[in-house]
Amino acid sequence: MTNLPMKEKKRLAVFKFASCxxxxxxxxxxxxxxxxxxxxxxxxxxxxxxxxxQTGPFDLTLVEGSISTHEDEDRIREIRRQSRVLVTIGAxxxxxxxxxxRNWADHDEYLQRxxxxxxxxxxxxxSTAISDHVTVDFELRGCPVDKVxxxxxxxxxxxxxxxxxxxxxxxxxxxxxxxxxxxVTQAKPCLGPITQAGCGAICPAYHRxxxxxxxxxxxxxxxxxxxxxxxxxxxxxxxxxxxRNMNSAAKLFQIESNRIESEHPTxxxxx
Ligand code: SF4
Ligand code: SF4
Numbered sequence: 001m002t003n004l005p006m007k008e009k010k011r012l013a014v015f016k017f018a019s020c021x022x023x024x025x026x027x028x029x030x031x032x033x034x035x036x037x038x039x040x041x042x043x044x045x046x047x048x049x050x051x052x053x054q055t056g057p058f059d060l061t062l063v064e065g066s067i068s069t070h071e072d073e074d075r076i077r078e079i080r081r082q083s084r085v086l087v088t089i090g091a092x093x094x095x096x097x098x099x100x101x102r103n104w105a106d107h108d109e110y111l112q113r114x115x116x117x118x119x120x121x122x123x124x125x126x127s128t129a130i131s132d133h134v135t136v137d138f139e140l141r142g143c144p145v146d147k148v149x150x151x152x153x154x155x156x157x158x159x160x161x162x163x164x165x166x167x168x169x170x171x172x173x174x175x176x177x178x179x180x181x182x183x184v185t186q187a188k189p190c191l192g193p194i195t196q197a198g199c200g201a202i203c204p205a206y207h208r209x210x211x212x213x214x215x216x217x218x219x220x221x222x223x224x225x226x227x228x229x230x231x232x233x234x235x236x237x238x239x240x241x242x243x244r245n246m247n248s249a250a251k252l253f254q255i256e257s258n259r260i261e262s263e264h265p266t267x268x269x270x271x
Contacts, residue, residue: 088130094139142215170192177200191209213247215250240257
């Protein structure tokens with residue numbers, strides 16, 4: 001393999017905002033594949049990998065995590081300014097993450113309960129996706145992201161093409177695997193019909209309902225799905241909890257959980 005001179009390699013940067021680091025770990029777990037990419041890509045900023053960092057501009061920037069502080073808002077604008085292509089990775093970056101559950105809560109009350117000195121905390125009342133703040137070139141879903149899909153995204157952008165990431169629902173993967181539908185046979189509130197594929201339908205394959213960790217798929221009809229589950233005995237509260245998870249602030253899940261809550265006010269989740 002011929003090594004390209006440094007200046008011809010693409011400059012890759014990885015940045016973290018509010019998150020658990022799981023999506024960055026997915027990139028680190030690529031190990032062998034990253035070595036194979038070393039001929040084409042120079043990782044110039046990735047604090048999970050090395051404390052040695054370089055400044056921008058960057059050819060490809062991967063961003064993990066949601067915007068939850070005033071400092072985050074300034075930092076993501078500067079990162080966008082330095083990045084030719086910016087890709088968000090994971091549920092936190094694409095939909096606010098599990099921390100966006102606070103979007104339904106009283107932020108000040110939480111601060112009082114959790115911190116001995118809340119006056120020192122400077123955070124926003126919401127946790128939001130990166131695309132709510134800057135232009136994003138591509139969003140890769142998942143909590144965490146799938147390693148194979150992540151490599152496809154990196155390869156696609158260094159080769160200047162669109163990534164080949166499926167936008168169909170988990171249901172299609174169940175059919176391909178020959179998994180018996182647990183929504184139909186067990187009346188469990190599986191979000192597979194409205195969730196984007198990417199995991200190979202792993203939860204239904206083990207008789208567990210999908211809880212939507214890859215976020216909404218294309219052309220999903222969330223209302224029809226929820227109404228079916230409510231008719232077969234799932235409670236409104238169960239349905240709201242199923243929708244309010246790591247992708248609760250994804251627009252489709254958010255609108256549907258709010259609709260159920262407003263139509264069944266006595267089933268409101270505890271604050
Ligand atoms: S999307 Fe999930 S795995 Fe990725 S950083 Fe957020 S919480 Fe962690
Ligand atoms: S089946 Fe649903 S919850 Fe399970 S890994 Fe796949 S997308 Fe996530």
